[in-house]
Each structure stands twice: as structure tokens, then as C-alpha cells.
Amino acid sequence: MKTCPFNYSGSKSDYYFFHDINIPIVDLFSGGGGIWSNVKSNDIIVNDKQKDLIELQKFIYESSDEEFDKFFKDVYSIANSINSRESFEKIRYKFNFEKRCKVIFYSLILTSTKNMIRFNSKNNINSTWDGHRNFNKKMQEKIINFRNRIKQKNIQFNSVDFENLKFDKNKYTLIVDPPYLLSMAAYNNYWTINDEKRLYNFLSNKNFCMTNIIKRDEKTNEILISAIKKYKWIFKEIEFKNNKAARKKTNIKEIIIFNSVETSNNLNLNYEI
Numbered sequence: 001m002k003t004c005p006f007n008y009s010g011s012k013s014d015y016y017f018f019h020d021i022n023i024p025i026v027d028l029f030s031g032g033g034g035i036w037s038n039v040k041s042n043d044i045i046v047n048d049k050q051k052d053l054i055e056l057q058k059f060i061y062e063s064s065d066e067e068f069d070k071f072f073k074d075v076y077s078i079a080n081s082i083n084s085r086e087s088f089e090k091i092r093y094k095f096n097f098e099k100r101c102k103v104i105f106y107s108l109i110l111t112s113t114k115n116m117i118r119f120n121s122k123n124n125i126n127s128t129w130d131g132h133r134n135f136n137k138k139m140q141e142k143i144i145n146f147r148n149r150i151k152q153k154n155i156q157f158n159s160v161d162f163e164n165l166k167f168d169k170n171k172y173t174l175i176v177d178p179p180y181l182l183s184m185a186a187y188n189n190y191w192t193i194n195d196e197k198r199l200y201n202f203l204s205n206k207n208f209c210m211t212n213i214i215k216r217d218e219k220t221n222e223i224l225i226s227a228i229k230k231y232k233w234i235f236k237e238i239e240f241k242n243n244k245a246a247r248k249k250t251n252i253k254e255i256i257i258f259n260s261v262e263t264s265n266n267l268n269l270n271y272e273i
């Protein structure tokens with residue numbers, strides 16, 4: 001099984017049906033890289049508005065071995081200095097308010113609870129320290145495997161609002177994993193009804209595949225339902241059969257939407273997970 005070294009809230013790294021994709025893609029809301037870093041495609045455009053994540057991933061991809069070794073050493077020294085909640089919070093403060101840099105960012109990831117990357121609505125890290133995580137061999141292997149895997153591919157990194165991304169829409173199929181209106185992650189706090197409408201309008205003349213939640217408890221996403229009808233998109237419910245997420249998702253109807261049968265055939269996904 002391929003893994004992604006970023007434990008990001010909303011990560012789709014365990015949506016295994018994406019791993020078989022083998023055509024040029026744009027991962028429009030790429031987050032921690034749970035989708036693009038696991039596909040078979042060699043031609044990938046990555047985008048997320050969250051700059052720290054994109055810059056770190058871009059560095060891992062583009063850096064020379066010497067630069068990467070130096071980065072590792074610097075991370076090692078900061079991560080090892082974090083040995084209490086106070087020291088973690090001091091470094092977190094430094095990153096949020098004084099020095100936003102990749103080395104501190106990755107040191108915080110390595111020392112956070114469950115290595116979880118979480119930002120609040122002001123785009124500051126609000127992950128916490130649980131006293132157990134540190135720069136261990138397993139994490140080191142994970143990031144080296146990730147680097148080796150992505151280095152084989154042709155990847156372009158971007159950090160812009162989705163509407164401003166430049167790409168050839170005849171060549172690339174969009175993989176769309178936006179903030180969900182009916183979900184609770186912090187980045188959903190600044191995802192508005194207007195963004196939701198903008199997104200569906202933007203997708204209306206493109207080839208795409210999108211995951212989303214259409215129903216949660218008694219709430220339904222009416223904007224999505226209208227767009228599906230208006231643009232004659234097709235969709236299937238995702239079945240979480242063997243997935244650990246299944247237990248948590250009983251009150252949720254999560255779907256995968258395609259602009260056309262042709263796009264669905266081109267992606268050739270078996271979306272029972």
C-alpha cells in the first residue's frame with residue numbers, strides 16, 4: 001500500500017479507488033496530497049490555497065539530495081528540542097506569528113498528536129502535542145519513500161484559488177476534493193455558499209470527478225443537487241465496505257460525481273472501498 005507522509009484532516013489517501021488513475025490530472029484541492037501522490041499518472045498538476053503545504057511538498061519534490069539532507073538535519077534538531085507541551089507551543093507560536101518556514105512546519109508535523117496537520121480559520125496551526133510523537137525511523141522512511149515516488153513524475157505545484165489555476169482543459173481531468181459544505185474541518189469555515197456555486201459553475205465546462213457529501217443526518221446539499229440536475233452530471237454513492245472510515249460514516253451519504261460517462265470510463269474507478 002502506498003502512503004502519504006501528511007496526516008491532513010480530510011485526507012483521501014485511503015480512498016483506494018483513486019490509486020488506479022493513469023491519465024493526466026489536476027488535483028484541484030490537493031491538501032496533504034492523499035490523492036495525487038498515490039495515482040499512477042505521470043503528468044500531474046497540484047493545487048491548494050494552503051501555501052505552507054504546497055511549499056513543503058514542492059521542496060520535497062524539487063530539492064537536490066544535499067538540500068534535502070540539510071533540511072532533514074535542521075528538522076531533526078528542532079523536532080528533538082520539542083520535549084514538552086511548553087516547548088511545542090513555543091515553536092508553534094514562532095511558526096504562526098514570527099517565522100513561517102518549512103523546517104519549523106515539518107518539525108511541528110512530526111511532533112503533533114497523531115502527526116496531524118490542522119490549521120484554524122485564521123490559517124494558523126492549531127495542532128497539539130501529546131508527548132509521544134517524534135522524528136522516528138518510520139516517519140523518516142515514509143517521507144523518503146514519498147520523495148522517491150513523486151520524483152519519478154512530472155508535477156507542477158500551485159497555490160492559488162481554484163478559479164485562477166491555468167491548465168489545458170482538453171488535456172487534464174480534474175480531481176476535485178473541495179471543502180464539504182456539510183462537513184466540519186477547519187478549512188470549511190471559510191468555504192462559503194458562494195464558493196460552492198463558483199466551483200460548480202467553474203466545473204460546468206470541464207472533465208472532472210468530484211467527491212462530496214450530499215446528505216448528512218437531516219441536512220442535504222441543495223446547491224449540489226441543483227448543479228447535478230442542471231449540468232446532467234452523473235454520480236454514484238461511495239460504499240465504504242472494508243474501510244475503517246465506514247464505521248464513522250453511517251449518517252453520511254458521500255458520493256462521487258462525474259461530468260459524463262466518458263470521464264467516468266476514462267478514470268476507470270472501482271469505487272467500493
Ligand SMILES: C[S@@+](CC[C@H](N)C(=O)[O-])C[C@H]1O[C@@H](n2cnc3c(N)ncnc32)[C@H](O)[C@@H]1O
Binds near residue numbers: 009010047048187191
Ligand atoms: C478536503 S481538503 C483536500 C484533502 C486532500 N484531497 C487530501 O487527500 O489531503 C480541501 C482543501 O481545499 C483547500 N481549499 C479551500 N478553499 C480553496 C480554494 N478557494 N482554492 C483552492 N483550494 C482551496 C483547503 O486548503 C483544503 O486543503
